[in-house]
Amino acid sequence: MRRNNLATILRRLHLEGQTTRSELVAHTGLNRSTVGALVSELKDEGLVVEEPGSSGSVGRPSLAVAPRAESAVVLAFDFRVERVVGAVVGLGGVIIDRVEHTHMRAEVSPAVAIRQLLSISHELLDSVPQDALWVGTGVGVPGIVDPRDGLVKQAPNLDWVDVPLGKLLSQALRDEFGEVPFTVIGNDADLGALAEHVRGAAAGLRNVIYLSGEVGIGGGVVLNDQLMSGAGGFGGEVGHMVVDPDGAPCRCGSRGCWETVIGLDAIVSCLKNGNADTTVADVVASAQAGDRDTARRLDAVGSWLGIGISNLINIFNPDVIVLGGHLSEVLPEVRKSIDDKVSHAIRASREQVHIVAPVLGVESTLVGAAESAFVPLLAGPIEALRESSSFLSS
């Protein structure tokens, strides 16, 4: 009970930031003295501070409780096909430091991936105070992940099959830093959905689809406030929904998968005279500058995007569909093409859905990886601190 109440308060502070005691009383339904005692306990552990509230109301400003970002941190990684982004994130979701390394698609063997993650971990941990507690590590990958042990069953665009990333990373971190806390591997789109659901475009909404738009297209689905898992935690692979049975071969072995027509390669190839360095921004700029050929091809991508989105609306009846990664970059340009196709979706569901860009920009998966690593601390603050023996001074 006390554990649950501590967790409720710390979670609220983590997600909302500075909060008055009165707001905590209202939020928890506990009485004022109980909330006071719980806040004191969190203060004693160094997780929160009290400071004059920034409320705009007149009269004596009430004390406000705030999470101490540097008290407990996690390492978060968004491991992509062409780069890896890492961040050290403090309690309250504060990004304390962030680094990004690019790599070639062909280079990312599991061994290389582990070396990159270790090297970035060193960089990141150097930037946090010595007395900060490292409470977890979360990694998003563009593949099918077994949530129980972080086994990457299949990551077509990395050419990975049955890579035990969770075990490899835990072992590597342990070899490097001694005892290390909780490590979790997640599907990139699932983590994007989680992040947008708790602190992004889908905050307060119960049924959410997040599309990770990278080389491949992943889907993270939140239904009734719960991440959809399916029988083994492998669902949400909307990028491999076949929308064009006579279409191009996909890396998964099928043909005409949605990601073959809306993935990164499909978008950059909209630029007629593009090359290997062409970016999505180049394509958008060309279309905006009046290049009809690029604009026409981009419209075609928008139509495919709309066809798949209509399917998802009919299948899930979501409150919101968040277009992540490069999909958010092209959204303003292709909005009309999407809407044309979505106008054919079942009316009842179509009328309820919003199609939006992520509030967290390109960081949705990174933020989701951080959130997933904070789970044990937020579920049982004191116990997690006791088990989190890895002081960064090690």
Added chain:
Amino acid sequence: MRRNNLATILRRLHLEGQTTRSELVAHTGLNRSTVGALVSELKDEGLVVEEPGSSGSVGRPSLAVAPRAESAVVLAFDFRVERVVGAVVGLGGVIIDRVEHTHMRAEVSPAVAIRQLLSISHELLDSVPQDALWVGTGVGVPGIVDPRDGLVKQAPNLDWVDVPLGKLLSQALRDEFGEVPFTVIGNDADLGALAEHVRGAAAGLRNVIYLSGEVGIGGGVVLNDQLMSGAGGFGGEVGHMVVDPDGAPCRCGSRGCWETVIGLDAIVSCLKNGNADTTVADVVASAQAGDRDTARRLDAVGSWLGIGISNLINIFNPDVIVLGGHLSEVLPEVRKSIDDKVSHAIRASREQVHIVAPVLGVESTLVGAAESAFVPLLAGPIEALRESSSFLSS
């Protein structure tokens, strides 16, 4: 607490039939005397009887508790595009009587539908004992239904838009029979999924997709033992997943929806010289008799079926996909075509799924309609009986 325990026991008896007291003790985790008191209470209400157990073990046979089918009944309807099936179903899921009326597609205005339902209700209620309690009415329809009030928002194959079937039916039953109990309208595939999940091919499995194969194709999705609802209860419209963007127009206004290539019309048109009376059985018989043309066309339907099923496997990672209605009739003939396409689904999810025919045959939706009508009785037996004033003698 007592209400919950009564509900747990009655629900168990309803789903499992005759059960010994010892099994109830094991199932509920309650002690023997508490179970005894609860069973006595259900006996006093006439809902259950005790009789010598049919256990095969030696020694004194223990008393077994069994639901009394004729103590509490529901009316269940499966309202389809070309016919309506009605049944009166007793506690324990016993179909006491069943009738079926056919109609022409063009004939089924909401007013006609209500008249049919009323007429069948009379027939059915005549066949149950005078002292039976009528505890609810459930209707499955091939359309998008608002679960809150039974408003049929859209039923493309009936040409219905915003038909308040729940209100119309409650009012009509009240005018005819006086005070009537709980009436619930559900999507046909949702009810099929519910039925196969509680007493069919998906019993004991947590992630289930049921496809209703009629004129149109509906989908009912159970995730983590809960019926997927989405934002408004309108999800699961997998029949309107576009799989062939250049394909034939669909009644929903889109093009190349899955139901245009695997719906009833697509299957009966596999028979080269078919006519308006051609049935799915005719098509299967022709293919089995060696008609190459029919077999080839049926294989094509099987491939489309496989493409859509692959999509659902990738999207949901289900434990089981149940092919209802005419899809179960063609399943043995097209199993190979399905498997060929499903072999391209994501391996991790493909390895977990079973593709099966419904255990309840063509009655899945009917049984689901009955189950949904039993919900109030099973949730709070005594309260439901008090409110269920409509003796059939009225």
